[in-house]
Amino acid sequence: DTGVSQNPRHKITKRGQNVTFRCDPISEHNRLYWYRQTLGQGPEFLTYFQNEAQLEKSRLLSDRFSAERPKGSFSTLEIQRTEQGDSAMYLCASSPNYVVAQYFGPGTRLLVL
């Protein structure tokens, strides 16, 4: 069984540009989570999906951020009009349900210049 995969692994963009990240969860995991991690901090929750339904969004997720999970499989996280403060590691995790562990992907490191 392959783990969670994320693409791209690194992204450098200019302020004001839009970026999109992709996450492929472990197959048959119906829960998918997005977290953001800045330097020296633990991951912070952004949003999660159960199948294709987005069930919760953090206040960290401004209106420039949007996430989708069409057909309950892979997920995309889009940031519009990026700002330098968006520079962080974006982590995706999946789990079969909430009581077991979440398994994380390698993350996408975003740098906004």
Next chain:
Amino acid sequence: AQKVTQAQTEISVVEKEDVTLDCVYETRDTTYYLFWYKQPPSGELVFLIRRNSFDEQNEISGRYSWNFQKSTSSFNFTITASQVVDSAVYFCALSASEYGNKLVFGAGTILRVKS
């Protein structure tokens, strides 16, 4: 108040020393789950252990052991006979319905093991 507190920002030990990483959590729920994750320099978070609030038995897995004490809201992690490969950032995390059943992480403890 912090929901998960890892008071040790950084710990340095010499190989073969034992080291304990502290974690204190806060929740009003009676059912909750505690986790430890390891983040090596490569960046990927690696799951180490999950413990539910009703199971206070200590657990040992190889050189790793965990001490869960509900009375002090602590879930400490000990590495016995540390090795250079143990160098990483270690995160304690909490999942509770009070917090929406997502993972709430501590700030992490950087462990440096020197040869």
